Amino acid sequence: MMLSLVVYSAQAQDKNRDSIQAKTNWLNGITLQADLASLVSSAIDNGESYSLEGGALINIKNKYYPIVEIGFAGADKTTAENINFKTNGLFGRMGVDFSLKKSKPNAKVSNNLVSAGVRLGMSNFAYNINNIVITDDYWKNSESKDFNNMTSTNLWYELVFGVRVEVIKNIYMGWSIRNKHLITKNAAGEVFPWYIPGYGKNATSNWGINYSLGYKF
Amino acid sequence: MVLLPLFGGWGLFFCMKHTIFIFLLALLSFTLFISCTGDEECRKEKYVKLGVGFYKKTFSETTKKYTSSSISIDSLTIQGIDTAGLLIDSLVYNNSKKISKLYLPLNKFVAISRFRVTFNETIDTVSILHSNSDLYLSLECGCLKVHTIDTVLTTNHFIDSISINNHNVININAEHLQIYN
Numbered sequence: 001m002m003l004s005l006v007v008y009s010a011q012a013q014d015k016n017r018d019s020i021q022a023k024t025n026w027l028n029g030i031t032l033q034a035d036l037a038s039l040v041s042s043a044i045d046n047g048e049s050y051s052l053e054g055g056a057l058i059n060i061k062n063k064y065y066p067i068v069e070i071g072f073a074g075a076d077k078t079t080a081e082n083i084n085f086k087t088n089g090l091f092g093r094m095g096v097d098f099s100l101k102k103s104k105p106n107a108k109v110s111n112n113l114v115s116a117g118v119r120l121g122m123s124n125f126a127y128n129i130n131n132i133v134i135t136d137d138y139w140k141n142s143e144s145k146d147f148n149n150m151t152s153t154n155l156w157y158e159l160v161f162g163v164r165v166e167v168i169k170n171i172y173m174g175w176s177i178r179n180k181h182l183i184t185k186n187a188a189g190e191v192f193p194w195y196i197p198g199y200g201k202n203a204t205s206n207w208g209i210n211y212s213l214g215y216k217f
Numbered sequence: 218m219v220l221l222p223l224f225g226g227w228g229l230f231f232c233m234k235h236t237i238f239i240f241l242l243a244l245l246s247f248t249l250f251i252s253c254t255g256d257e258e259c260r261k262e263k264y265v266k267l268g269v270g271f272y273k274k275t276f277s278e279t280t281k282k283y284t285s286s287s288i289s290i291d292s293l294t295i296q297g298i299d300t301a302g303l304l305i306d307s308l309v310y311n312n313s314k315k316i317s318k319l320y321l322p323l324n325k326f327v328a329i330s331r332f333r334v335t336f337n338e339t340i341d342t343v344s345i346l347h348s349n350s351d352l353y354l355s356l357e358c359g360c361l362k363v364h365t366i367d368t369v370l371t372t373n374h375f376i377d378s379i380s381i382n383n384h385n386v387i388n389i390n391a392e393h394l395q396i397y398n
Contacts, residue, residue: 077356080258085356132359134351136325138297138305143326145351145360194356 028059031172033214038071040211049075049195055212057097065097065115073197083132089125091198097162111166111216113174119158121180123197126151147191154196155183158208170216178208259358266320267330267345267364268392274377288398289317294335298342300327323386325349325362336398339375345394346370347386363387369394 034054042050053071060066074088097117128148135142162176180199186192193202200206272285293316297305309321309332323345324330331344346368352361364386369379377397386393 079357081357081359083356083359129356132353134325134360134362136322136362138307138309138322139299139324139327139330140305141326147353189352191353 026061028062029216030056030058031214031216032056033172033174033212035071035210035212037175037209037211038073048077049073049200051197053091053198053210057214063099065099065113065117067093067095067097067117067119069093069119071198073195075195077194081133084130085127085194086130087125087127087193087195087197089123089197091121091123091125091196093119093121093158093198095119095158095160097160111172113162113164115160115162115164117160117162119160119178121156121158121198122154123199124151124153125193125197127193127195129191129194150191150193152193152196153184154193154199156180156196156199157183162210164212164214166216172212172214172216174212174214176210176212178210180206180208182206259355261354261358261361262389263354263358263361264322264389265361265363265386266389267323267366267386267394268318268320268390269394269396270318270382270392271316271396271398273398285395285397287317289315290336291315292335292337293319295319295321296333297322298331298333300329304333318392320389323347323349323364334376336375341372341374341376343372343376343379343396344370352387366393371396 032054033056035052038051038053042052051071051073053069053073055067055069057065057067070090070092072088072090075085077085079085095118097113097115100114100116127150128146129150130146130148132145132147133142134145158178158180160176160178162174164172164174167173182196182199182202182204186202196202200208271288271290273288274283274285276283291314293310293313295309296307297309299305310316310319321330321332326349328348329344329346331342334341334343345366347364347366349362349364352363353359354361366381366384366386369381371379375398379397380395381393382395383391383393
């Protein structure tokens with residue numbers, strides 16, 4: 001009882017001393033951001049895959065950062081055997097980042113952030129796979145197969161580690177590394193997509209990097 | 218949670234020098250990340266084969282039952298017969314010695330595969346009626362043609378009977394047919 005009283009009075013003193021401290025604010029602004037890494041990788045990738053994405057996040061108590069990310073991505077890949085895969089589609093992710101910084105009662109609230117978070121991603125899209133050639137070497141024949149207007153819905157989760165820094169007032173830059181895991185599975189024999197917008201290459205897990213530029217309102 | 222103590226002192230960390238360092242690190246890892254997504258090639262089998270084993274039934278006087286045992290053929294020659302009834306130029310097996318198991322390619326686009334089988338000097342014609350379907354493997358590998366055996370017909374010069382052990386021809390090493398002498 002005594003102890004809690006002491007803590008309480010100490011907190012009250014903090015508040016009086018440092019009125020700019022935003023820690024007690026429940027909501028500390030909304031940040032809109034665009035991803036620059038996807039622009040760079042799209043340019044490097046020779047059009048094999050491309051992606052555009054942006055997001056909005058809110059700051060709750062400088063601790064929790066619920067975030068929504070939406071984007072548009074596609075791929076146009078031709079293999080060594082001339083099989084072509086083509087897709088494009090929208091994707092969305094939602095999740096939350098948690099600040100990893102220990103809050104110190106007397107520290108001035110920093111707008112910089114080291115965070116760990118999770119995302120749940122989803123994409124529903126159509127794709128075409130063309131020119132799958134099947135040859136019969138013994139009985140001598142061949143045919144070419146196309147799979148057009150296939151559709152797929154995929155869900156995945158991401159583990160995110162990130163850093164965000166306020167470079168100029170209200171302008172934020174940040175990067176994050178993501179480890180992505182596909183939740184939906186391909187059934188055996190299914191003509192599954194090679195690329196999933198927002199997830200990347202269709203594998204059980206993937207890595208992703210984002211480099212964001214944002215403005216806080 | 219384990220990471221938490223590591224970041225305890227990060228208030229100091231965010232002076233400009235360190236910020237630049239972090240961003241350079243990010244750029245470096247990003248470059249590495251892009252450069253290590255290399256090209257892929259197919260590492261799966263892209264064909265299936267019909268597996269056939271040779272057996273002989275022997276009647277045992279003591280147990281009053283037939284038992285089958287694997288036999289090997291001294292000399293075996295196999296040639297496909299196309300739908301027009303003409304022999305395919307290339308031989309699947311050419312005078313092969315001591316064969317007890319063999320693997321045959323089924324026709325990928327026609328629902329019948331016929332073979333002329335020469336056991337030593339005796340010739341039999343085996344017709345396999347099957348359905349064909351496509352199994353998608355991956356973008357790198359494309360499609361695999363798989364078969365389901367429906368009926369097997371044979372002449373009976375050397376062959377006594379054929380039993381279907383496994384109807385689904387989906388790989389290269391199963392035994393689908395058993396030929397009895």
